[in-house]
Amino acid sequence: MLTRLHNSLGLRTNPQIFFVSAAIVVVFSALMVLVPGAMQAGFGAVAAWIAGNLGWFYVLAITGMILFAFGIAFSRYGRLKLGDDDATPEYSGLAWFGMLFAAGMGATLMFWGVAEPVSHFADPPMYGTEPETVQAASEAMGIANFHLGLHMWGIFIVPALAFAYFTYKRKLPPRMSSAFQPLIGEKIHGPIGKAIDILAVVATIFGISVSVGQGALQINSGANIMFGVPIAGWVQAAILAIITAVALMSVVAGLDKGVKRLSYINITIAIALLIYILMFGATTQAVQGTVESIGQYLTMIPALAFFNTTWSESDWTGDWAVFYFAWTATWAPFVGMFIARISRGRTIRQFVLGVLLLPTAFTFIWLGVMGVNAFKLELAGEANFVETIVEEGDIPGSLFQFLGHFPLLEVTSMVALICITVFFITSIDSAALVIDSMSSGYDDVGPTRQRVFWAISIGLVCTVLLTTTGEESLSALQEVIKVIGLPVTMMMFLQALCLVRAVREDYGGLAPIRTRQWKPVIPIEEYHRRAGEDEHDISDYSMRPAYEEGTEPEFDRWEPRGVPTAGPADRVRSEHPTGSDAADKTSG
Structure with a gap:
């Protein structure tokens, strides 16, 4: 029946993966509209249990993924190509970094770049630290770097590396299930493989939806500050409709014409905004603080990598670490496949070092410039970020409150709005392209209607989450993502195991490296x-x-x-x- 429906709609994908994933999205959206209270209570209860009981698992898992990635990069397998032995990178270093940044991190930095350091400054999690002190400010920078730097990209690295290896070295279908081929063999084409792929598709839709939802909240807040636009669900729904519509045009254009061009625009605007803050803010202090924050991060990382607030009554680990890591885990199938797609031809060592270190370095600079300037204004009594961001909970408006302390607010706010919008457009269009590949099982561009459907699905989930939860919309987004992210995180361990087994099977000796050349596998x-x-x-x-x-x-x-x-x-x-x-x- 599904096959007949699939053929009648003119699709070219896997009927089971496509329709089951679509059904989950539709049923979830319908239930959020019909019984929003019960749905929110259910997800809230499960999320609270995960945050209270499994925070240690998330912290330990992500630290393990980073150690694994560096281990394989500096092993003898680090010289293996992600592709045929004579493959060369398709994109230049600048284009590669631009797409990495736009798809995996830019939107997060725009939303949390000011809010997170201020939050930890007002409510420090480390034992014995007094709130709103210089010590609290220094530790807050180290914690923000921990959440948004190496550990965030460490969640992407194992799925991305597995996708790249099994898709472009072993020529298996570009699906999450392909990474489990050394473990389950041909069952990747059966019910087990399809279940893995359905989970990947659904997790990606929800992960992107949460990010786009945060973007809609932030754009609404900026428009309220700039133009007096009311902060309301219908306004956010209209913003989502516009973002989704523009993303659809980029989806139709494809990866090179759409995502690549938008990524160039995006990274240029973001760097220009950063330079502006650096020039008109506390320039010297920001540079000094950025360097110092890196040292603070390196000092704190052994403790933070295993920190669980064991001797505190605080829910900090569940509220911050679990949310961040679960949220990033739901992005991992999408970002992993996307990074794999733009990294063909690079060695494992180049891949790991580039994906982990380049975005992390940019994160340090971004947080240093934004965070140090925010702390300087707060400690000098020139701003009330603690009151508005922490006590009143206006996290979406934090960036625009920050820009209000610099000249040319109208110009910088408009630039920030454009930058945020482009970030979320690139997230939707690149996610639609990747989801289509994961559901169809081949890299060739399928019918446009498939990619359009996935882009609309992201907008639909995001819209129902924002419009049915009212003032608790940000909390609702976070609760849903904590639940969805758990099984994806657990699968990363199996992906790491399968990757080790695969490179050992294919490794052909020392220089020159010679490996099997695999035939392309299609469903x-x-x-x-x-x-x-x-x-x-x-x-x-x-x-x-x-x-x-x-x-x-x-x-x-x-x-x-x-x-x-x-x-x-x-x-x-x-x-x-x-x-x-x-x-x-x-x-x-």
Whole structure:
């Protein structure tokens, strides 16, 4: 039935993944409209339990992912290419960084860049620190760098690396399930694989929806300060409609014409705004504070990496660390696949160092300039950020309150509004492209209506969350994401295990590195479609993992799961006997 519906709608994707994911989105949206109180109470109860009982798991898991990433980068496997052995990077370093920043981090810095340091300054979590003191300000900078820097990107790194390796080295479908091929073999094409992919699609939709929802709140707050626009659900719904409409145009344009160009614009505007604050603010103190904040972060990171407020009555770990890490985990399938897609041809070492260190360095600079200037104004009595952001809870308006203490407020606020809007447009359009790839299972651009549907789905979930929760909209967004992020975080451990097994199977020795070259694997239904079309040479593809003859490592001792036993690997073993086989041939 699903297949007939799929064909009648002119789609070209996997019917089960597409329709089940769509059904979850529609049912959730309907229930939020019909019984918003019950839905919010249910998610709130589960989120509270996770925050109260599993904060240690999130903190430990993310620290483990970072250690794993650096470990594999500096191992002998760090020189392996994410793609064929002769592959070269498709994008320049600047374009690569621009798309990394726009898709994975820019919107978060715009929303929390001022609010988070001020929040920790007013309510410091570290034992014995007095609120609103110089020590509290210094620690607040280290904590903000911890949440928005290396640890945030550490959540992206394992899924991104797994996606890149299994999609472009092993040529498996660009789906989350492909990363589990060494563990479950051909079951990645069965119910288990489809369940993994459905979870990835749904998590991505909810993760992006939360971010876009925060963006709508922030744009509404900025418009209220600038033009007196009321802060209301219908205004936020209108903002979402505009953002989604522009994102749809970018979705139709595709990755190179849409996302790439918007990313260039985005990073340019963000840097210009940062330079402006640096020039007209406390320039010297901001530079000094940025350098000092890096040192404070390096001093605090051993403690923060395992910090759980054990000896405090505070809910800080659940409110901040669990939310941030769960939220980022829901982004991980999308950002991971997107980063993988723009990183083909780079080595594992280049990938890990670039993805972890470049955005983290920019984060340090951004938070240093924004945070130090905010603290200077607050400590001098020239601003009341603690009152408005912490006590009144006006987090969405924090950036515009901050800009109000600098000249040319009308100009800078408009620039900030444009920057925020573009950030969320790039988030929606890149997410729609990636979700379409994850549901269809191949990189070729499918029918436009599929990408349009996913972009609309993100806008729909975001709209119902904002319009049905009223003044608690920000809290509701955070509660939903804490629940959705837990299973995605747990799967990262299995992805890391599968990645290690895969690189060990494919590794062919020291210099020069020679690895198996894998045939592109496409879903069974797409294989049969292409078999009936004259423009495709179906011999270039496979329905199950298989590598090309003549591309085996010289000393192969591993047998990848899912590869037929009677194949090239056996011939390699016969030509290069090892173990008991070698002993038998010698004795003979």
